[in-house]
Amino acid sequence: MTALDAYNFAYLDEETKRMIRRALLKAVAIPGYQVPFASREMPMPYGWGTGGVQVTAACLTPDDTLKVIDQGADDTTNAVSIRRFFQRTADVAVTEETEAATIIQTRHRIPETPLQEGQIMVFQVPIPEPLRFLEPRETETRRMHALADYGLMQVKLYEDIARHGEIATAYAYPVKVEGRYVMDPSPIPKFDNPKLNDSPALMLFGAGREQRIYALPPYTKVESLDFDDHPFVASKADHACDICGATESYLDEVITDDQGGRIFVCSDTAFCRSRQEDAA
Amino acid sequence: MKPLFTVRDLEKRYGSRIGCTDVSFDLWPGEVMGIVGESGSGKSTLLSCLAGHMTPDQGQVHFDGRDVLAMSEPERRFLARTEWAFVHQNPRDGLRMAVSAGGNVGERLMAVGARHYGNIRETATDWLGRVEIASDRIDDRPSAFSGGMQQRLQIARNLVTGPRLVFMDEPTGGLDVSVQARLLDLLRGLVRKMGLSAIIVTHDLAVVRLLADRLMVMKGGRVVEQGLTDQVLDDPQHPYTQLLVSSVLQV
Numbered sequence: 001m002t003a004l005d006a007y008n009f010a011y012l013d014e015e016t017k018r019m020i021r022r023a024l025l026k027a028v029a030i031p032g033y034q035v036p037f038a039s040r041e042m043p044m045p046y047g048w049g050t051g052g053v054q055v056t057a058a059c060l061t062p063d064d065t066l067k068v069i070d071q072g073a074d075d076t077t078n079a080v081s082i083r084r085f086f087q088r089t090a091d092v093a094v095t096e097e098t099e100a101a102t103i104i105q106t107r108h109r110i111p112e113t114p115l116q117e118g119q120i121m122v123f124q125v126p127i128p129e130p131l132r133f134l135e136p137r138e139t140e141t142r143r144m145h146a147l148a149d150y151g152l153m154q155v156k157l158y159e160d161i162a163r164h165g166e167i168a169t170a171y172a173y174p175v176k177v178e179g180r181y182v183m184d185p186s187p188i189p190k191f192d193n194p195k196l197n198d199s200p201a202l203m204l205f206g207a208g209r210e211q212r213i214y215a216l217p218p219y220t221k222v223e224s225l226d227f228d229d230h231p232f233v234a235s236k237a238d239h240a241c242d243i244c245g246a247t248e249s250y251l252d253e254v255i256t257d258d259q260g261g262r263i264f265v266c267s268d269t270a271f272c273r274s275r276q277e278d279a280a
Numbered sequence: 281m282k283p284l285f286t287v288r289d290l291e292k293r294y295g296s297r298i299g300c301t302d303v304s305f306d307l308w309p310g311e312v313m314g315i316v317g318e319s320g321s322g323k324s325t326l327l328s329c330l331a332g333h334m335t336p337d338q339g340q341v342h343f344d345g346r347d348v349l350a351m352s353e354p355e356r357r358f359l360a361r362t363e364w365a366f367v368h369q370n371p372r373d374g375l376r377m378a379v380s381a382g383g384n385v386g387e388r389l390m391a392v393g394a395r396h397y398g399n400i401r402e403t404a405t406d407w408l409g410r411v412e413i414a415s416d417r418i419d420d421r422p423s424a425f426s427g428g429m430q431q432r433l434q435i436a437r438n439l440v441t442g443p444r445l446v447f448m449d450e451p452t453g454g455l456d457v458s459v460q461a462r463l464l465d466l467l468r469g470l471v472r473k474m475g476l477s478a479i480i481v482t483h484d485l486a487v488v489r490l491l492a493d494r495l496m497v498m499k500g501g502r503v504v505e506q507g508l509t510d511q512v513l514d515d516p517q518h519p520y521t522q523l524l525v526s527s528v529l530q531v
Contacts, residue, residue: 147354147357149354151392155376155379158383158397158400162380162418162419229396229397
């Protein structure tokens with residue numbers, strides 16, 4: 001018996017996939033709204049992308065080409081194990097090239113290569129509620145979303161400026177979707193926030209532990225919240241990649257020894273490698 | 281002139297017990313009304329019904345010609361943070377303890393659409409000054425403030441949007457007498473200067489004597505006497521009011 005026969009296609013049973021697809025349809029119909037869904041136990045711990053994996057499983061077809069990244073990299077533990085999971089349970093083609101993928105599951109990054117129509121981005125979300133650390137009561141945050149009562153979100157940014165002189169929130173930077181729902185874009189760096197706006201790709205967000213799904217349909221207007229006199233800035237390290245020399249990509253700082261040595265490298269490994277190959 | 285706030289035949293029951301019943305009054309622009317009574321007399325229930333925190337079982341409440349009870353929740357919330365204000369007895373109920381003083385004052389401004397940091401901060405500084413909090417405390421959290429300062433901060437946070445009607449639930453409760461006196465002085469100044477209408481619930485007759493133009497005395501959920509403050513306190517008619525007035529310690 002091959003591994004594929006032991007499981008239903010893409011691990012989840014068809015009833016569960018149908019339930020998730022219903023939640024996805026609702027999420028696409030109401031951009032930025034958090035749709036509850038009956039999250040299943042997955043063969044991986046919470047925090048490893050159980051929400052993203054369920055969304056990917058519900059979207060996968062045998063013809064799809066899957067790319068999985070973790071902090072931009074294709075070769076980190078989380079990315080490798082999820083990619084291998086879908087190779088075993090769905091036998092789908094996998095790739096590291098952003099252009100070649102039809103579904104990209106990601107943790108904490110959006111690829112540097114611009115997305116295209118027909119592609120699906122699946123985000124792994126730890127805490128879907130942008131207001132959670134300001135208002136602990138779920139009943140109250142739901143009411144705030146229902147009434148678009150978002151003054152509190154602005155208070156958080158005010159506190160940032162009061163304490164640090166600028167909006168110090170660097171990741172999970174809150175956005176407003178189509179002028180209505182305030183949404184947590186998952187912990188992507190705020191450098192990636194502009195890529196959410198008017199994107200040709202479908203963006204799906206899955207939070208397994210918190211049992212929420214939300215979505216951005218293609219070409220949705222997504223604004224990052226800010227103040228008139230402290231506008232949103234998509235910041236990155238002021239440096240070029242030490243491997244490929246790119247100045248426009250988001251960088252990781254890597255410590256190389258215990259003598260204070262450090263280099264900056266592209267966080268998107270596929271992007272960095274394609275630049276190296278082009279240069280060679 | 282038209283009354284700002286009218287209440288007719290308001291009733292709230294908890295099962296078969298009466299919370300408050302048969303309450304009617306008019307509040308005029310710039311007028312301060314005190315509601316006094318012992319614990320359990322229904323004064324807090326009444327205030328909650330008036331401020332929209334609880335839904336009364338019967339009666340009508342109109343604010344500036346608008347039916348408050350028929351409003352949708354977004355409308356009522358908007359009203360509650362623009363034209364109304366609510367000062368809680370315990371400042372912890374009315375403040376965000378994890379947010380700086382400036383953020384607390386600015387929240388109402390941001391909730392109604394202010395998006396200019398410099399202006400919000402300037403207004404917050406101005407209001408901290410008006411309630412006698414030093415401007416260098418603007419980035420401190422309320423948890424670092426004394427009880428009296430917290431209460432003053434709560435007042436600043438509520439008045440920053442220039443409301444027309446303020447509900448206060450025992451605003452001086454839990455403060456020592458010298459702090460109480462300062463707070464009352466401050467409140468009296470703000471109320472007169474801004475021409476606010478206010479409804480103050482208290483069991484402290486000294487507070488209403490100082491602040492209120494008119495007085496309503498409650499017992500067992502009913503209004504037993506109402507009239508001008510000095511009139512009621514100097515010449516109480518109802519036996520309960522007589523008891524209340526005579527039980528104040530004369531130092």
